[in-house]
Amino acid sequence: MVISRKISRISPSPTLAITAKANKMKAEGVNVIGFGAGEPDFDTPVNIKESAKKAIDKGFTKYTPTSGTKELKEAIRKKFKADNGLEYSPEEILVSCGAKHSIFNVILTLCNEGDEVIVPSPYWVSYPEMIKVVGAIPVIINTTEAQNFKITSRQLSSAITPRTKLVILNSPSNPTGMVYSEDEMKGLCGVITTAGIYCLSDEIYEKLIYGGEKHISIASFGEEIKKRTVVVNGVSKAYSMTGWRIGYAAGPKEIIQAMSNLQDHSTSNPTSISQAASVEALEGVQADLQKMAVEFEKRRDYMVERINSIKGLSATKPQGAFYCFMNISRILGKAFNGKALKDSLVLADLLLSEAHVAIVPGSVFGDDNYVRLSYATSMENIVEGLNRIENFVRKIN
Numbered sequence: 001m002v003i004s005r006k007i008s009r010i011s012p013s014p015t016l017a018i019t020a021k022a023n024k025m026k027a028e029g030v031n032v033i034g035f036g037a038g039e040p041d042f043d044t045p046v047n048i049k050e051s052a053k054k055a056i057d058k059g060f061t062k063y064t065p066t067s068g069t070k071e072l073k074e075a076i077r078k079k080f081k082a083d084n085g086l087e088y089s090p091e092e093i094l095v096s097c098g099a100k101h102s103i104f105n106v107i108l109t110l111c112n113e114g115d116e117v118i119v120p121s122p123y124w125v126s127y128p129e130m131i132k133v134v135g136a137i138p139v140i141i142n143t144t145e146a147q148n149f150k151i152t153s154r155q156l157s158s159a160i161t162p163r164t165k166l167v168i169l170n171s172p173s174n175p176t177g178m179v180y181s182e183d184e185m186k187g188l189c190g191v192i193t194t195a196g197i198y199c200l201s202d203e204i205y206e207k208l209i210y211g212g213e214k215h216i217s218i219a220s221f222g223e224e225i226k227k228r229t230v231v232v233n234g235v236s237k238a239y240s241m242t243g244w245r246i247g248y249a250a251g252p253k254e255i256i257q258a259m260s261n262l263q264d265h266s267t268s269n270p271t272s273i274s275q276a277a278s279v280e281a282l283e284g285v286q287a288d289l290q291k292m293a294v295e296f297e298k299r300r301d302y303m304v305e306r307i308n309s310i311k312g313l314s315a316t317k318p319q320g321a322f323y324c325f326m327n328i329s330r331i332l333g334k335a336f337n338g339k340a341l342k343d344s345l346v347l348a349d350l351l352l353s354e355a356h357v358a359i360v361p362g363s364v365f366g367d368d369n370y371v372r373l374s375y376a377t378s379m380e381n382i383v384e385g386l387n388r389i390e391n392f393v394r395k396i397n
């Protein structure tokens with residue numbers, strides 16, 4: 001066998017595959033409405049781009065310390081204190097090449113072969129794959145829409161075994177957009193500290209929350225949980241900087257140091273220029289972020305209302321991120337043009353080829369009764385895309 005056992009365990013990212021197919025159709029001249037996007041459709045704010053240009057002109061183009069520049073770590077320290085009430089020293093912070101890289105570093109650093117890692121479902125597609133690569137075992141906790149796709153402390157407690165090492169929390173969530181309340185987080189925190197397991201808290205959508213909901217970092221509930229948590233965040237989603245590849249992790253020194261050692265021998269530092277730009281993102285004016293959040297909220301409201309007006313479809317209003325997890329259970333099992341809609345993948349495929357609308361099938365997030373629609377696209381596209389979906393659904397029988 002050419003490919004190693006470790007790497008053979010990975011499936012390709014299905015969300016990227018759908019985007020690629022939609023892009024191919026677009027290149028062939030088809031007018032595709034894309035609801036697949038995992039990134040804001042806004043440009044990176046001008047002040048951030050300018051700071052990157054300045055960094056280049058100043059010759060800030062060489063290696064930096066692996067774990068990140070002093071300036072960026074300082075900006076991240078201040079961000080944690082101001083937004084989350086969390087105090088970290090520079091040694092407790094590691095900057096990486098995107099939050100995805102930070103998460104991979106955490107899993108690789110904490111998990112041995114055979115360790116169990118608890119993942120609430122619906123989940124972000126990469127968690128189970130990363131867990132499998134290191135030879136650990138994803139233990140999926142299923143949730144329902146009735147519980148707003150959030151695990152309860154009782155569910156968490158009963159999923160823990162002597163082999164459990166880590167639980168991954170993601171609030172606001174991709175794909176459901178749900179946000180854990182302070183009480184719900186406290187409940188989970190109690191279970192984690194009592195069981196003595198570790199927590200990876202993926203807070204990448206922290207800044208994209210609507211309707212007065214509040215983001216709470218689980219690490220902020222005291223020293224006990226802080227010692228057991230690695231918080232992951234980044235600039236990708238909040239500042240429309242997905243291509244710049246800057247994410248960061250904060251946690252106990254021993255863990256962060258080990259992650260930094262790993263990074264020493266894999267990527268070294270993340271791009272020097274992107275680090276300079278990220279200082280400006282975190283410390284500069286936040287007006288563009290606020291404008292973007294206002295626009296996302298408008299789109300969310302429209303999308304949810306429209307979906308709920310279409311017979312056979314429904315959606316619970318998400319509180320954050322930029323995704324809507326649309327319930328398709330009432331149309332599954334029916335047929336479109338004689339083709340059986342047997343699962344979310346078939347539906348996504350047919351929607352793309354017949355209605356020219358790109359969505360992501362829920363099966364890739366662990367729930368086949370749903371599909372994910374991203375509202376990180378213009379209002380005009382959202383209106384047109386939902387018109388097409390409505391027409392498509394009318395032809396189902």
Ligand SMILES: Cc1ncc(COP(=O)(O)O)c(C=O)c1O
Binds near residue numbers: 097234242246
């Ligand atoms: C839940 C979640 N975590 C992490 C990431 C990765 O972010 P980054 O682009 O900074 O690697 C994403 C991106 O889609 C995400 O949805």
